[in-house]
Amino acid sequence: MTEPKPVRKLSPTMKLVLDFGPILAFFLGYALFKGRVFSINGTEYSGFVAVTAMFVPLLVATTLISWRLTGKLSKMNLMTLVLVVLFGGLTIWFNDERFFKMKPTMIYAIFAFILLAGLARGKSYLAMVMDEVLPMQPAGWMILTRRLCIFFAVLAVSNELIWRNFSTDTWVTFKTFGLTLGVFGFFLFQGKLFETYALQQKDGPDE
Incomplete structure (x- = not known):
């Protein structure tokens, strides 16, 4: 082989x-x-x-x-x-151009749905994708997955509101900087979660 x-x-x-x-x-x-x-x-x-x-x-x-x-x-x-x-x-x-403006909505909505489907089965599909680069305890992955699922849903709704109600200039700026900075900010504010549930910490809390 x-x-x-x-x-x-x-x-x-x-x-x-x-x-x-x-x-x-x-x-x-x-x-x-x-x-x-x-x-x-x-x-x-x-x-x-x-x-x-x-x-x-x-x-x-x-x-x-x-x-x-x-x-x-x-x-x-x-x-x-x-x-x-x-x-x-x-x-x-x-x-x-409306098709391309809908793209972020579909991407984030699909990601949120996939994460939600995993949560419904008691699993973190996020851990399957990111476990190698971010080792964490299972409880930590479940918390992060729930948070990210909600965050993706918020991004999908936000994109719909922006492209349907504002100018193309505003949407392009939102897509380039708003969505990108939003994702960076989300993970930046998860520092306490990463610290608490880091894999090397064997006695981390369950919730």
């Missing part, structure tokens, strides 16, 4: 570039082309749709680079990629 390829870790700088480079590129591309209209084969496309058409292959490329460098892709990364390609493709095909 052939042994599985070892998983290699990316440097913090490379991981940051691969994870957030496409998001920042989308923001800069939109800022540059938002006032322009592109005509292709007699069909006019807004700057938003044009930037979406550039963002999708860029995300595919960075995902493939990450896979080649590490030898592994998480299920969350794969699901995100599939939804980006799907909703990005619909945006381009129908020339309708």
Whole structure:
């Protein structure tokens, strides 16, 4: 039998570039082309749709680079990629930016549903994905999973409220900085949980 390829870790700088480079590129591309209209084969496309058409292959490329460098892709990364390609493709095909604006709603709603389904079975699917990078006691994973499930649901609702009630400029800023900083902030405020339920602490509380 052939042994599985070892998983290699990316440097913090490379991981940051691969994870957030496409998001920042989308923001800069939109800022540059938002006032322009592109005509292709007699069909006019807004700057938003044009930037979406550039963002999708860029995300595919960075995902493939990450896979080649590490030898592994998480299920969350794969699901995100599939939804980006799907909703990005619909945006381009129908020339309708609303599809791409709905993408974060679908991503966070699906993640929340998956975590909720695991909780209903008394399991933390989050632990299955992140256990290697964040060792914790089972009780800690269950608490974090419940919190993240609620957080993802809040993000999904927030995205719907923003894109349906505010300008495209506001939504792009929200998507680029609001959602990203929100995720960073969420995990930053879990420091006490990580400290309490760290795997090396054998006598941590149950709740």
